[in-house]
Structure formats: C-alpha cells, structure tokens
Amino acid sequence: MSRRSPAQPSLAPVARPRLYEQVAEQIMAWVEEAGLQPGDRLPAERELAARLGVSRATVAQALVAMEVVGAVTVRHGDGAILQDRTGAPALAHAVRRHAENLPDVIEAREALECALAGFAAERRTDEDLAAIDAALEAMADDIAAGGRGVEGDEQFHAAVTQAGHSSILGRMMGDLAALIRESRIQSLSQPGRPRVSLEGHHAVADAIRSRDADGARRAMGEHVALVSDVALTKG
Incomplete structure (x- = not known):
C-alpha cells in the first residue's frame, strides 16, 4: 500500500x-x-x-x-x-490593502445610496431640499475656485442620506463614512471628474425634487458607477 x-x-x-x-x-x-x-x-x-x-x-x-x-x-x-x-513599508501595505478593499466599498455604497435616493424622493422635506441645494452650491463654488469639491460632495451625499429619513440606513452610511471619503478623494482627483460628478449630483437632486423615486435611484446608480471608476483599482 x-x-x-x-x-x-x-x-x-x-x-x-x-x-x-x-x-x-x-x-x-x-x-x-x-x-x-x-x-x-x-x-x-x-x-x-x-x-x-x-x-x-x-x-x-x-x-x-x-x-x-x-x-x-x-x-x-x-x-x-x-x-x-x-514608514515606507507600512504605507505600501496600507495603500495595497485599500485598493483591495475598494470594490467591496463601492458595492456597499451603490446598494445603500441608491435605496436612500429613492426614499429621499418619497420623504424629503423643504428643509432637506435646502440642504441639498446648499451642498450643490458649495461644491460648484469650490470647483470654480480650482478645488476638487470634496467637502461639497460629502455634504451632498450626507444631505441625501438625511432626506431619506431611514435611521438604520443612515447609521450604515455613517459606518462607511471614512471608507467612502477615501474613494471620494480618489474619484475627485481624476482630471475633469469634479464637474462630471457635480452634473450627476444635479440629476439626483432633480429627481428627488420631482419626487421621482425610480429616477432618483437610477440617477444615483449611474452617478456611483461613474465616480467609482478610479485609477487605484487598475493596474
């Protein structure tokens, strides 16, 4: 044997x-x-x-x-x-780990934010719309001044989350906030991306204002798919 x-x-x-x-x-x-x-x-x-x-x-x-x-x-x-x-070795490890985790972050972001955009269209108040408009204006001003619009972008997505009036989904977005900010910085650092991202925000905002839940989910899905095309996920 x-x-x-x-x-x-x-x-x-x-x-x-x-x-x-x-x-x-x-x-x-x-x-x-x-x-x-x-x-x-x-x-x-x-x-x-x-x-x-x-x-x-x-x-x-x-x-x-x-x-x-x-x-x-x-x-x-x-x-x-x-x-x-x-230190250089620790930095290399952190950068590589983030690039490996990014697809999962993008997947979670798409699932949560599309749902929240739909809820926002159904549940938004006048105060929610004012917060969304303020974020759009802040991002536009920053871009016009030569910036990337990172803070305005963050403010916009936070306003949409608030407008969704879903406490559990809101907490889940809060848990992902740091990881989403990392992908936000990466995306808005791409040439021409800030203005394209702002256009996507306007499409989402218009659907929310019109109480078009399907349109808001669709616009948010298209927006997240576009801004998730970041160079750090590529070889």
Missing part, C-alpha cells in the same frame, strides 16, 4: 506592486531620509516626477494614494502637505 504524501501548503501568486505604489513608497522613504515633519510641504509634482523618472500623472496618482491613507493632504494652491511620517 503506497503512502500518501502529506498535503503541501498552497502557494499564492506574488502580487506585483503597481507603479504608483512603488512611487508612493519611494516618496515616503525620501521623507524619512530628509527628516520632514508633519506640516512640511513635499516637492512639487513636476520635481518629484523628474527625480523619480516617472510621469507627473504617476506621481499625482501616488499622492492620491498617500492622501487616502492619511500620509499627506493635498491642498489647492499649496501642493501636498505631510500629515503622518508613516
């Missing part, structure tokens, strides 16, 4: 780091070597691209990845400001 060989542990394919992940890791390694502290400004994208031998688009993508995990903040007119001197 032949002896059965002991089961061998399976070997998983080794993931190849995306170029922007490598760039982000190199930037943080340089931050450590240069002794930068929170509040210090990083070199401009053009300078970083020249030093690293990559395109400005890749550097911009790396900075967005660093922003969503809290290593830097990108301010209009100020560039990237260091927030956390996270």
